[in-house]
Amino acid sequence: MRLKTLIAGTALAATTALSGFSQAAEMQFFRIGSGSAGGSYFPIAGLIANAISSPPGSRPCEDGGSCGVPGLVAIAQSSNASVANATGVQTGQMESGLAIAGIVHTAYNGGGKFEGQAKYDKLRVIANLFPEEMHLVLPKGAKLNSLQDLKGKRVGIAQAGSGTQVAVLQLLSQFGLDRSNIDEAELNNTQSAEHLADGQLDAYFYVAGTPVAAIVQLDATRGMELYSFSDEERAIIEKALPYYYSETIPGGTYEGVDYDVKTLAGGAQWMTNADVSEELVYDITKALWNDSTRQLFESGHPKARLIKLDTALSGVTIPLHPGAEKFYREAGVLH
Known part of the structure; x- marks a missing residue:
């Protein structure tokens, strides 16, 4: 299947002269599995990708530039949604993905559609996002x-x-x-x-x-x-x-x-693979909940306005990624 992608930010910084590039953060790509272009996952994943991206050479946040993760280029990738995203994250075909809570739970525990299969034990949650x-x-x-x-x-x-x-x-x-x-x-x-x-x-x-x-x-x-x-x-x-x-x-x-x-x-949940580094997921989670991202969500898709820190853990029944857990403890959301 030919995948549609929405690339947050710009990759032009990749052509920056070596002298300038050496002073910038190393570029990393981070895929977010979403859904079909006609649903809500694709535009929401695009907003998140924009929020957490800060390609090499970007203007610093304090100077009015991106407030995402330095060096990160996040990509919203269309897919067949929840089950496909859970499989993609488990197998490492994508770094993260969106899925409805029931699929996240049953995939991790080997129930429902996943009964008789190996449990998706690599799944970890970054955040609960919005109701579907x-x-x-x-x-x-x-x-x-x-x-x-x-x-x-x-x-x-x-x-x-x-x-x-x-x-x-x-x-x-x-x-x-x-x-x-x-x-x-x-x-x-x-x-x-x-x-x-x-x-x-x-x-x-x-x-x-x-x-x-x-x-x-x-x-x-x-x-x-x-x-x-x-x-x-x-x-x-x-x-x-x-x-x-x-x-x-x-x-x-x-x-x-x-x-x-x-x-x-x-609930729509954002999941990632347990093998993604704690530092990266911590930085991504922190970028998800900063003031700049809040402004982006408020002016974006109507469902993005429902993405709130106080419901970030609602309906989460599988382990958080350690990087996300660290952020929520520091933010006082998790005790």
Whole structure:
């Protein structure tokens, strides 16, 4: 698969004359696995990459330049999201990645989709970032009386290897639904929105932080509805998927959806490999939470505004990276 990348900062500094380069920090590349371009992981990873980068030759932070890690060039790399990112981090194919909390937990402990596999024991968390809401998207004017109405329908279950697909298949099984009685389609968020707009899907699931770009575009061009889970359905799902919790997408989040949508959400976590140096992860964590990064988040993607130091450890069930742990202890977040 051809990977799309968003390179934070500029690599032009790599051509700096040797005399100048010798005085600058040594260049390091740091990949952040994200998701498809139509979801929330890709733009969030891009903002984080910009925040933590400070390529060789950059103007110092105190002089109005980058306040990232000296010498670091971070890259937001598109992928098939949570499961693919967990695998990439575990195997060292990427230095870090974003994943929903349930996937981080089950990968590390060898449960769920990862049952029977070697545990992903190299995974470590840098930070919990923001909540991700489950969207069940329907054509404009369509209605479901319950999830069981999906039986026999053409349903998008997200791309193979994604945390959304893992959760959706577990969720559907609680209501007697599986690949044998729905016509499932393994598509990413953008593809799912296009297929719904073209009449090739009756519904699709996607878990991502609101507002999701592909869903915003679908709403603006063809219109759509969001399914509101009943309280009974949410209780069943929370019991089956303990890393999800009840959440509401407020009316007006998507222009054509003026009603509140009862749904569920899980936390997006930023993970890295245990073998990444403690010093580097400490510096990255410190850069993530500085004032310059806060300003970048406030003016960036709406979900970035929800990335807060006081929720940095919320829902984290596997070990922190020692570098991140050191920062949180110094900051008084961890005692």
